[in-house]
Amino acid sequence: MPPAMLLPYRPVFGQPVLRRLLPGLATSALGDGLALVAVTWLALQLAPDGQRGTWTAFAVAAYTLPGAAGTVLLGRWLGGRSGAQLAGWDATVRAAALGAIPVAHLAGVLDVGLYVALLAVSSLLHPWGSAGRFTLVAELLPQRHHLAANALLGVFGQAATIVGPPLAGLLIAWVGAVWVIAVDAASFAVLAASYRLVVRDRDAAAVRDRAAPAGAGPSRRSGFRIIARDRSLLGLLSLSFAFFFLFGPFYVAMPVHVTDDLRASAGTLAAYYTAFGVGSLLGGLLTGHLRGRPLRTTLAGVVALFGAALLPLGLGAPVVLSLPAFALAGLVWAPYQPTATALFQRRAGTVDLPRVLAVNGAVTVLAVPLGTMLGGPATALLGARPTLLACAVAILALGLVAATAAARPGPAAQNTDRTGPADPHDQPGPRTTGPHDQHDQPGPPARVDAPDRVRPGAP
Template identity: 70%
Template sequence: MPTDTVTPRFPRSSPYWPVVSHPLLRRVLPGLAVSALGDGMALIAVTWLALQLAPEGQRGTWTALAVAAYTLPSAAGTVVFGRLLADRGGAQLAGWDAILRAAALAAIPVAHLAGLLGIGLYVTLLALSSLLHSWGSAGRFTLLAELLPQRHHLPANGVVAIFSQAATIVGPPLAGILIGWVGPVWVIAIDALTFAVLALTYRLAIPATGRTGPTEPTSSSTAGFALIRRDRSLLGLLVLTFIFFFLFGPFYVAMPVHVVADLHGSATTLGSYYTAFGVGALGGGLATAHLRRWSLWPTTVGIVTGFGVAMLPLGLNAPVGVSLPAFALAGLIWAPYRSTSMALFQRRTTVALLPRVLAANGAVTVLAVPLGTMLGGPLTTALGAHRTLLLCAVATVVLGIVAAGLTIRPGRPPVREDGPPPDASAGRAHSRRAH
């Protein structure tokens, strides 16, 4: 039998095989996995150290500030560093983010040893560490687009998501053990070390070469936002993602209250929900690559609708035996969203434009969950926990239905999933004139 007709066996038959066997990516993936584990541990360590450093009567305020400082400054960094970073390659962007993260986080245990670490300096260093985070995320997905053909983008995005989802399961309990042993400041030191490993990985694994294709001129520090605004499909995707994440934000306030007040459960019960969601999300991440033959726009919209439906039992105050597996199903459905949405950006944007577009997307979407969480407080107070969850679940279902209706509206041209953005040819012409 000719060898080209033989069906390959696992693992070569897996859609993930071209990603994990790629000669350059297979050197980078271990660093990404280690860094994801560090971030998983930081979920607990960042808040725990804030609780230890904050004044007795201000712990809630300073803890919220610490959590916000670990993510939100990246929105400002997208604009501030736009001109400097927009035309850099994926590995360079991701590497610079890893270097800044490693240095700023390492300064926390150094300041602790010097007796200088107070809550103000702690929050400042967390904010500094996150300044390039949107660019780093953009660089990571740009690197995948640079190294792999389009048909492998979704599996590659899925691999990155799997690392993150696995880290949210393993990282927090590991952090709890280490905090009890050495304290939270040293868990943050470990997180810094994981970013140093990642930075070194990018430096050694990816050849220091320029872009292989033409670069696009950077007109301003907000060029990425302008590019999204001009492309109907990318603008629609950004709006969909922002509202989807915003509607998930109140969960972080309403869910603990729901467990205690409505279900009369304990911290163990709440932990069970988080674990169930994480296990479901890991399963969804593993399944992501198998969606590669599906049309990405309907799949992405379907994820939004399905997630809202899966969240309904929580809002309807269903017993734990029903709502717990439903919440695991919600995690399963949620998991592929980031991978499919990033694949849409990768398909609709040239590699040269991708960093600034993804950084602009990240700068907007990073605000969504915190804003939703802020709304969750007054909503939970006014409506109660399970009614708040029900409102968010129903609103998410409505969002998905509206998005589906807009996508297939009669008389409107279908939303394109591939091809260059409308201004790409103009950008190339401008580039040729400049040279």
């Protein structure tokens, strides 16, 4: 890899705590890549005859959706915790719950109901764990390096979706799906130990000292209230929900299009997904080079370009054209989450950031399955290719609307949300989300920054 490609990521590798955490994060990402195949395969093996489709759907849902409930139910207890605590607790819960699956198998008590229940427990803290990782980034790095750090964490996941599934297939054939789940559990145990050993008490104390000045405590508001009272955050969350929701039907229409319209094999479908994964990996590596660009304009451009890249599929282009177009879609998809997270990190400071990011994670987790549920009747009514075309056009239109909003002068669309370069005062430290009322947070009102500074929460 050319050294210039890694230039934006050098400050991330140079941060001592993050540098020591990266191996654990990469290991757990690989475990999740293995789980993409193992979770569904074990459900198929455990489910009774005639109910395999139903229980497989339950297993997939249980591995993701309970986190949305955990965001709502556990916010009172988890909202004020540090990023390292949240991420470490999530890794511990996932390791314990997933590790209980092979233990139950050895004890001879594992059935499909217990399996789905353990998957649900494993995902309960997942939005909080994701929020914790990116909160830790905000706690440890200046704003100008947030985008690169977010992108690097995303690259681990993108690489795992390429390497993990074929490796899982080999391991399932060799030792069985239940032991691939055990490997996934072990990967999260490694991550939990990394947080425990790397982010020691003195590191956590230093982070807390920077993140919360004397007399300032975490807001008592929920993440939903914080977002609802900030037009910028509400608009960002709405864009993310709509983007992921509109992509959801692709998971239904795409396989039907390959089999019925193209008359192709499962290998062709795999080639599309592999092309998308390779494109997203390259896009993730390039994301760090987008710093200095207005974040909202970047997000709008990503959405519009993604919709445009999907048009060849909806228009019935031959595979020789639609396959590279799908790879291009993966490339432009990759910057979305790191950029959106950087905006959240900028608008919501480290005091309220865990609550805000947990809500964002819960909402986006719900968006894709809701869109996928729409894809079933849409494909049955319209056909696979028209459904793909409708989604592509809708996503393109969404991007154009977002671009118009980003270009419009006003409090929610100022191009002051750049990622860098920053001034000498751009350091990790105390920032608060606004606007606050007098009872939301103890302490004196926030000072008024200079006009050329981005004050999180400022209109």
